[in-house]
Amino acid sequence: MRIAIIGAGGVGAVFGAALQQAGAEVAFVARGAHLQALQTRGLTIRDQAGATLSTGAVTAVDDPAAIGPVDLVILTVKLWDLAAAAAAIRPLIGPATLVLPLQNGVEAADIIAAALPGPEVLGGVAYVSARIEAPGVIRQTGTMRSLAFGHRNGSAGETVRALDALCRAAGIKGGASDRIEAVLWEKLTFLASVAGVGSATRQPIGVMRAVPETRALLAAAFAEIVAVGRARGVALAADLAERTMATVDGLPEVTRSSMQQDLEAGGRLELPWLSGAVVRLGAAAGVPTPAHAALLGVLAPYVEGRR
Numbered sequence: 001m002r003i004a005i006i007g008a009g010g011v012g013a014v015f016g017a018a019l020q021q022a023g024a025e026v027a028f029v030a031r032g033a034h035l036q037a038l039q040t041r042g043l044t045i046r047d048q049a050g051a052t053l054s055t056g057a058v059t060a061v062d063d064p065a066a067i068g069p070v071d072l073v074i075l076t077v078k079l080w081d082l083a084a085a086a087a088a089i090r091p092l093i094g095p096a097t098l099v100l101p102l103q104n105g106v107e108a109a110d111i112i113a114a115a116l117p118g119p120e121v122l123g124g125v126a127y128v129s130a131r132i133e134a135p136g137v138i139r140q141t142g143t144m145r146s147l148a149f150g151h152r153n154g155s156a157g158e159t160v161r162a163l164d165a166l167c168r169a170a171g172i173k174g175g176a177s178d179r180i181e182a183v184l185w186e187k188l189t190f191l192a193s194v195a196g197v198g199s200a201t202r203q204p205i206g207v208m209r210a211v212p213e214t215r216a217l218l219a220a221a222f223a224e225i226v227a228v229g230r231a232r233g234v235a236l237a238a239d240l241a242e243r244t245m246a247t248v249d250g251l252p253e254v255t256r257s258s259m260q261q262d263l264e265a266g267g268r269l270e271l272p273w274l275s276g277a278v279v280r281l282g283a284a285a286g287v288p289t290p291a292h293a294a295l296l297g298v299l300a301p302y303v304e305g306r307r
C-alpha cells in the first residue's frame with residue numbers, strides 16, 4: 001500500500017515508521033529542520049521501555065506533488081494546520097485514494113472535506129503519547145500504540161481492510177472499526193475533559209482523580225460530552241461517563257494530555273476543538289455544557305501560546 005503521511009510529528013512519525021516497517025511504502029511530508037533531518041538521517045523513535053527504532057533514510061518531501069497519487073493519505077498535523085494541509089494534498093489524490101485524519105476532537109473529517117471537496121475522508125483515532133524531541137527524533141512516553149479507523153457510514157472497504165492487516169503486522173493495536181463516529185466521541189469524552197481539567201489545574205491525572213472536587217469536575221465534564229454526543233445521535237453507551245472515570249483510575253498517575261504538555265511548554269492549544277467544540281456543539285444541540293464553558297473561559301487566554 002502507498003501511504004503519504006502529512007506531518008511527521010509525534011503521531012505521524014510513530015505510526016508512519018511502524019507501517020513502513022510492516023511493508024507499506026510510506027512517504028512523509030514535513031517541513032523545516034525536521035524535514036532536513038528526515039532526508040539525511042531518517043527517524044529515530046525512542047520509547048519509554050528503552051527501545052530505539054532508527055528507520056534509516058525515509059522518503060520525505062515538502063511538496064506533496066513530489067509524491068504523486070497514493071492509496072491513503074494520513075493527516076497528522078495539529079488542528080490549526082489541518083485546513084491548509086488538506087488543501088495542499090490534491091496531487092496525492094487518485095480516483096480511489098482515501099484520506100485518514102488522526103487529530104483529536106470530532107471535527108477533523110469535516111474540516112478536510114470543506115478544504116478539499118472530493119476524496120472520501122475516513123474517521124480516525126490515535127492512541128499514543130509522543131512528541132518531537134529534536135529534528136528527526138521522537139520521544140514516546142509509555143508504549144501504547146493503537147489506532148481505530150473506518151468509513152464514517154460503517155461500511156468495510158478494501159483499503160481499510162488492507163490497513164487493518166498492516167496494523168496487525170506492525171504491532172499496532174486496534175484497527176478497523178464499523179462504529180468510528182462513536183469511537184471518536186468516546187475519545188473526546190476522555191480527552192477534552194482530561195486536557196481541560198489537567199490544563200486548568202496544571203496537575204497530572206493522579207492528582208485530578210484524587211482531589212474530590214476536581215474529580216467531580218472531571219465527572220461533570222465527561223457527562224456533558226456524552227449528553228452532547230447522544231443529542232447529536234451518536235450511539236454512546238449510557239454509562240460511558242462512569243466507564244471513562246474507570247479508565248482514568250487505571251492510568252499511570254503521571255499521565256498528562258498533549259494539550260497540557262503544549263500549555264506547559266508555552267505552545268498553542270487545540271482548545272477550540274476540545275472544550276470549545278463541546279460548548280459549540282452543545283449549544284447547537286440545546287445541551288448545557290457549564291463545565292466545559294468554564295474550562296474554555298479559564299484556558300482561552302493561552303490558546304495562542306505563552307502569556
Ligand SMILES: NC(=O)C1=CN([C@@H]2O[C@H](COP(=O)(O)OP(=O)(O)OC[C@H]3O[C@@H](n4cnc5c(N)ncnc54)[C@H](OP(=O)(O)O)[C@@H]3O)[C@@H](O)[C@H]2O)C=CC1
Pocket residue numbers: 006007008009010011012029030031032034076077078079081084085088102103104126127128129130131132258270
Ligand atoms: N502527540 C500525541 O501524543 C497525540 C496527538 N494526537 C493528535 O494528533 C494530531 C497531531 O499531533 P502531534 O503529532 O502531537 O503534532 P506535532 O506538532 O508533533 O506534529 C505535527 C507536525 O506536522 C508539521 N506540519 C504542520 N503543517 C504541515 C504541512 N502543511 N506540511 C508539512 N508538515 C506540516 C508540524 O511542523 P511545525 O512543527 O513546523 O509546525 C509538525 O512537525 C493533533 O491533533 C493531536 O491532538 C492524538 C493522539 C496523541
Ligand SMILES: CC(C)(CO)C(=O)C(=O)O
Pocket residue numbers: 104126127128129191256257258259
Ligand atoms: C491521551 C492521549 C495521549 C492518548 O492518545 C492523547 O491523545 C493526547 O494527549 O492528546
